[in-house]
Amino acid sequence: MVNDATRSPQRYLTPFNVVAGLIVVMGLIITVMRFTLGLGAVTNLSDYYPWGLWIAFDLLVGVALAAGGYVTSAAVYIFGMKRYHAAVRPAILTGFLGYALVVLALHYDVGQPWRLPYPFLVSRGTTSLLFEVAACVALYLTVLFIEYSPAAMEWLGLKRARAIVTRLTIVLTILGVILSTLHQSSLGALFLIAPAKLHPLWYSNYIPIYFFVTSIIAGLSMVIFEGGLSHRYFKDKMDAEHLAAKADVMLGFGKAAAWVLAGYFVVKVIGIAADNNWHYLATGFGAWYLVELLGFVALPAFGYAIGVRDKNLSLIGWTAGWTVLGIVVNRLNISLIAFNWYLPSEDRYFPHWMEIGISLFIVTLGVLAFRFIVTRMPILYTHPDYDAH
Amino acid sequence: MSISRRTFLGWIGAAGVTSTIARKAQAASNKEFKGYPDASAVLHDITRCIGCRKCEAACNAVNELPQPDRPFDDLTVLENKRRTTAEAYTIVNRFQPEGDVQPTFVKIQCNHCLEPACASACFVKAFTKTPEGPVVYNAKVCVGCRYCMVACPFDIPAYEYDSAFDPKVRKCTLCQPRLAEGKLPGCVEACPTEALVFGRRSELLKVARGRIQAYPDRYVDHIYGEHEMGGTSWLYLSGPAFSEVGLREDLGTRAAGEFTAGALGAVPIVVGLWPVLLTGIYAITKRKDRIAAEEQQVAVTDAVTRTQADAQVKLKAALDKADQDKAAAIEREVKKALDAAEKAKEQE
Numbered sequence: 001m002v003n004d005a006t007r008s009p010q011r012y013l014t015p016f017n018v019v020a021g022l023i024v025v026m027g028l029i030i031t032v033m034r035f036t037l038g039l040g041a042v043t044n045l046s047d048y049y050p051w052g053l054w055i056a057f058d059l060l061v062g063v064a065l066a067a068g069g070y071v072t073s074a075a076v077y078i079f080g081m082k083r084y085h086a087a088v089r090p091a092i093l094t095g096f097l098g099y100a101l102v103v104l105a106l107h108y109d110v111g112q113p114w115r116l117p118y119p120f121l122v123s124r125g126t127t128s129l130l131f132e133v134a135a136c137v138a139l140y141l142t143v144l145f146i147e148y149s150p151a152a153m154e155w156l157g158l159k160r161a162r163a164i165v166t167r168l169t170i171v172l173t174i175l176g177v178i179l180s181t182l183h184q185s186s187l188g189a190l191f192l193i194a195p196a197k198l199h200p201l202w203y204s205n206y207i208p209i210y211f212f213v214t215s216i217i218a219g220l221s222m223v224i225f226e227g228g229l230s231h232r233y234f235k236d237k238m239d240a241e242h243l244a245a246k247a248d249v250m251l252g253f254g255k256a257a258a259w260v261l262a263g264y265f266v267v268k269v270i271g272i273a274a275d276n277n278w279h280y281l282a283t284g285f286g287a288w289y290l291v292e293l294l295g296f297v298a299l300p301a302f303g304y305a306i307g308v309r310d311k312n313l314s315l316i317g318w319t320a321g322w323t324v325l326g327i328v329v330n331r332l333n334i335s336l337i338a339f340n341w342y343l344p345s346e347d348r349y350f351p352h353w354m355e356i357g358i359s360l361f362i363v364t365l366g367v368l369a370f371r372f373i374v375t376r377m378p379i380l381y382t383h384p385d386y387d388a389h
Numbered sequence: 390m391s392i393s394r395r396t397f398l399g400w401i402g403a404a405g406v407t408s409t410i411a412r413k414a415q416a417a418s419n420k421e422f423k424g425y426p427d428a429s430a431v432l433h434d435i436t437r438c439i440g441c442r443k444c445e446a447a448c449n450a451v452n453e454l455p456q457p458d459r460p461f462d463d464l465t466v467l468e469n470k471r472r473t474t475a476e477a478y479t480i481v482n483r484f485q486p487e488g489d490v491q492p493t494f495v496k497i498q499c500n501h502c503l504e505p506a507c508a509s510a511c512f513v514k515a516f517t518k519t520p521e522g523p524v525v526y527n528a529k530v531c532v533g534c535r536y537c538m539v540a541c542p543f544d545i546p547a548y549e550y551d552s553a554f555d556p557k558v559r560k561c562t563l564c565q566p567r568l569a570e571g572k573l574p575g576c577v578e579a580c581p582t583e584a585l586v587f588g589r590r591s592e593l594l595k596v597a598r599g600r601i602q603a604y605p606d607r608y609v610d611h612i613y614g615e616h617e618m619g620g621t622s623w624l625y626l627s628g629p630a631f632s633e634v635g636l637r638e639d640l641g642t643r644a645a646g647e648f649t650a651g652a653l654g655a656v657p658i659v660v661g662l663w664p665v666l667l668t669g670i671y672a673i674t675k676r677k678d679r680i681a682a683e684e685q686q687v688a689v690t691d692a693v694t695r696t697q698a699d700a701q702v703k704l705k706a707a708l709d710k711a712d713q714d715k716a717a718a719i720e721r722e723v724k725k726a727l728d729a730a731e732k733a734k735e736q737e
Contacts, residue, residue: 050535080674111533
């Protein structure tokens, strides 16, 4: 399935490759600076804001947007929705790359990345929610790697190994859902310890549940969003099953997303009521909260619902993009914008351009790795020599 | 060391059981950790502080910190509100509460909580509350995730962002090494006005209460740190309201660990129940598929039989009709022939 046209030398200088190449070069230069001069040289992190863009975007947003893997595999293998089988491999691949990049980004953010195994090997801080997050992310990255591996094994012709791994599909799927439930919610629970620092509208005892529910929304939306991009750019790699499944997946996942968004809207309102935070809605932060709640939760819920009712695939596609943006807004709100909200503006945080540069670099690495894999391995088509599992 | 599977599972089981028992005991009883009984503490009487910054200088010397840009006797530094940094473990700030003629000076540093947020948040147990009072930090295990800084309600721990190879979290140690030698903390020793008093926490609480009782007009009737965030080893007395001199009054009295206990407690429940739930859903899905397939089979067989029966009935009807048609046609032909014969007769 290797397309000779894309491999010939003159085709390397596409606009995309040039831009991606420049970003990678920039990323490598900042990487050298980060590891020789320290965090202070490339970030605007401060003692008030120990967590900046790399935690807010690369970790919190990254993990949420990589939720498509567990959502799709659970739908197909556990709930038996076989119509969406074509969406499983792209979703697992996106999840695997997403988590791998999250772990890569953490190496930039923590002060002494060579000590990242310490929580497991040297000193286990089991009272910390971060310990739980670290353990689950490490395990889940392993699970995703195994779930993804049949595609690589088919490419490499490792028939026997593939036969063993595919027999584990159900067990791995169940393990994936357990681990995802735990760490997706625990990422929100990290903030439970700082009630005095997070704005009351965003601080809630329900925050672990909010993070878990939004991860489902993010997973569903990313499958639609990324499926749309794949259909545009990798259509030649798709077989009839994948091409035919597009509308089915968009309508099915769009309907699910509409319902989950509606449920999320309800529990968010319950959260405001439970803490009696109504009066904050009249403040500036309240207005911003309403933008998030109405603009990025209620609006996409309707967008999906109308798109599904009218079978309007382009509306569903745009809504998916908007919802993904809403996840970004939500995670940035909790970790940066509504965090230390009372501080005077001179003490507040805005990312250094080099922090944005590294985030961009890491996203670019993800896109390049995705392209490398889908142009070589059976992700968007079923390998003719193997039965689907 | 070789570990058999049985031994390993035994450990896991034991760990599970003990952790549940511990949780249960805490939830079911009214036991409360009120701090180590003989822990040392410091009482900071804000009304006595004159803002001389001698404590800052002493702290700098004791901890061998780099010299600041402006010397410690330069009091114009007090014009801006400052916080603790990786190079300054204690800071004196000046406040001008509304209606007061004189400014108020407040010294901040690590409050050495009885149940510290940093220790609860740390995923490598780098922070320890010692029975002697100080909350100490073990730089040897610190990964540098800085969750302690997110967790600290007093905004105290600071990070060495400019160190590429050995960055550490930095904060006041309550001069633990000096206490071990029988000396006073550097800041307490340097204070010229006894705005800082070192002693056992239980006794300092009595001293503080005594002062409030003796001079009710001078003090707010509250010892800051007695209950804040579960209690701290640094206690404060103030003239103006605490919130007007930079000490937050919205922290509540629950220790930081209590905010995350619920979420942590949910983890083993999810681990225990999710496999059952998910396997159950999988089983139900498979069963539904199987039943659907069986029902389909029955329906197909049924439909085939019914179609066959229908076809037979139809065939029979068609054959009957054909017979009738044939009879009618013969009759018709006979009648025609008879008519023709009759006509011929008439014509003759």
